[in-house]
Amino acid sequence: MRVTIEVNGERRTADDVWPGESLLYVLRERLGLPGAKNACEQGECGSCTVYLDDTPVCACLVAAGQAEGRSVRTVEGLAGGDGLDPVQEAFVATGAVQCGFCTPGLIVAAHELVHRDPGATDAEIREALAGNLCRCTGYEKILDAVRLAAAKKAGERA
Ligand code: FES
Ligand code: FES
Numbered sequence: 280m281r282v283t284i285e286v287n288g289e290r291r292t293a294d295d296v297w298p299g300e301s302l303l304y305v306l307r308e309r310l311g312l313p314g315a316k317n318a319c320e321q322g323e324c325g326s327c328t329v330y331l332d333d334t335p336v337c338a339c340l341v342a343a344g345q346a347e348g349r350s351v352r353t354v355e356g357l358a359g360g361d362g363l364d365p366v367q368e369a370f371v372a373t374g375a376v377q378c379g380f381c382t383p384g385l386i387v388a389a390h391e392l393v394h395r396d397p398g399a400t401d402a403e404i405r406e407a408l409a410g411n412l413c414r415c416t417g418y419e420k421i422l423d424a425v426r427l428a429a430a431k432k433a434g435e436r437a
Contacts (some may be wrong), residue, residue, distance in 0.1 A: 314354035322340040
């Protein structure tokens with residue numbers, strides 16, 4: 280089947296998609312967007328997190344056909360013409376990236392939280408990122424990154 284999705288603001292089409300194919304497979308293997316990572320393919324790790332419309336989802340759990348006609352934003356779509364998104368910058372600035380495999384998914388999840396609630400408490404940050412696993416960092420620097428990005432966003436709104 281043919282699937283047409285708005286990806287990072289562009290209308291993209293994939294042909295010969297089989298009915299059980301995941302959105303993650305289409306993004307990575309058919310549309311050349313390897314940012315969302317394939318780690319577990321079971322909805323357990325969050326490394327494949329993308330926005331579907333305005334909601335973060337595990338792209339490995341979304342059938343490509345379910346995304347037909349909808350809007351997807353991947354980690355590649357967060358940076359603007361001026362450079363990295365502030366959430367991406369915060370991950371770099373705080374050293375929250377080690378192997379980097381979890382990073383794209385964490386950045387999408389953190390991006391959603393920072394925009395929805397820049398005043399989130401540590402408990403709320405942990406809750407928002409609970410679906411994203413990292414085997415390297417021990418999470419403290421990731422929390423630092425989210426706190427930094429949230430503080431910047433809160434400052435913009437003040
Ligand atoms: S690859 Fe999708 S949740 Fe792990
Ligand atoms: S930085 Fe390696 S899994 Fe998170």
